Amino acid sequence: MLLNDAHRAALLDVLTWRRDVRHFKTDPVDQEVLDRLRATMDLAPSVGNARPWRVLQVKDADKRAAITADFETENAKAAALYSDDARRDYNALKLSGMHDAPVHLAIFTETAPREGRGLGRQTMPETLAYSTVGAIYTLWLAARAENIGLGWVSIINPERIKQILQTPDTWHLTGYLCLGHAEFQDDTPLLHKTGWQENVQTHWKTV
Numbered sequence: 447m448l449l450n451d452a453h454r455a456a457l458l459d460v461l462t463w464r465r466d467v468r469h470f471k472t473d474p475v476d477q478e479v480l481d482r483l484r485a486t487m488d489l490a491p492s493v494g495n496a497r498p499w500r501v502l503q504v505k506d507a508d509k510r511a512a513i514t515a516d517f518e519t520e521n522a523k524a525a526a527l528y529s530d531d532a533r534r535d536y537n538a539l540k541l542s543g544m545h546d547a548p549v550h551l552a553i554f555t556e557t558a559p560r561e562g563r564g565l566g567r568q569t570m571p572e573t574l575a576y577s578t579v580g581a582i583y584t585l586w587l588a589a590r591a592e593n594i595g596l597g598w599v600s601i602i603n604p605e606r607i608k609q610i611l612q613t614p615d616t617w618h619l620t621g622y623l624c625l626g627h628a629e630f631q632d633d634t635p636l637l638h639k640t641g642w643q644e645n646v647q648t649h650w651k652t653v
Contacts, residue, residue, distance in 0.1 A: 460590050462633050467595030470546040470626035479592050480549070483625075486588035492577035494562025499578040500617055504550040512610045513552075513602065513622070514544045520601045535642060543597045547624030552607060553582055554617035578620045585623075595628030 484501075492498060504510050521541060528536050544550070555578040557571075567573045582598070589596045604619035637643045 460587050463631060464587060464590045465595070465628075465632055465635065467597045467624070467626075467628045468540045468543045468636065469629040470543040470548070470595060470597075470624065471629055472546050472548060473627050474548045475594060475626060479594060483585055483588050483592065483594070487581050487585040490577070490581035490584040492562070492580070493567050493573040494565030496559045496562030496565075496567070496574065496577065497581075498556045498559045498561070498574045499581045499620070500554040500556050500613075502552040502554070502611055502613070504552055504611070509610055510544075510550055513550070513607060514542075516606045516610070517542050517544060517599060517602050520603055524601055535640075539637070539640065539642065541601060542599050543595075543624045543626070544599060547597065547626040549625035551623040551625065552611055552619065553578060553621040553623060554613060555620045556614075556616055557618050558616045575618065575620055582621050582623070589625060593627070594625055597624040598622070599624060 487499075487501075488497070490499075504513065525533055525536050555575045557574060559574070586596050586598075599622045602619075602622055607619050607622065608617065632639075635645065638645050
């Protein structure tokens with residue numbers, strides 16, 4: 447299949463309007479939409495076709511509360527690393543939509559998958575995690591195409607999350623995601639708009 451200008455324009459729109467969402471409506475996400483997102487995520491490439499991502503949808507209220515509490519603990523620790531104006535600016539940021547987002551996904555990388563038989567990862571085993579990140583980004587773009595927001599929460603303790611969710615030893619936490627209908631749409635990253643960090647150009651050189 448040859449793609450055309452309409453495909454390229456649509457992809458550019460999805461990329462432009464993909465944002466790391468923190469402000470969610472509490473409305474549920476239709477199961478049909480979640481099923482489509484799961485199917486699209488499975489289109490992502492992976493090293494050796496190992497497909498090492500393992501997805502847990504966290505619905506249990508106690509588990510979600512424990513994970514949210516862990517975020518709040520780690521967020522306070524992170525804020526303490528800054529001083530004066532920087533700490534004030536940090537505390538003004540909304541860094542999680544965990545309280546409102548109807549869907550929580552814990553995404554793990556299986557570090558010793560049987561699938562793929564080791565192809566392509568003997569010298570770079572980290573490509574398993576890269577594959578999971580690629581799957582997450584595929585999910586992210588698919589969610590935007592469905593008018594669903596996604597927020598990636600990184601201010602959490604991976605080992606604590608593993609304990610809460612009681613995952614196998616070979617699973618490594620790669621991302622904790624919040625999904626839901628965004629309160630608003632924006633084509634500019636919030637960290638840029640709030641003055642925390644402007645967008646920078648890609649460091650791309652010829653050698």
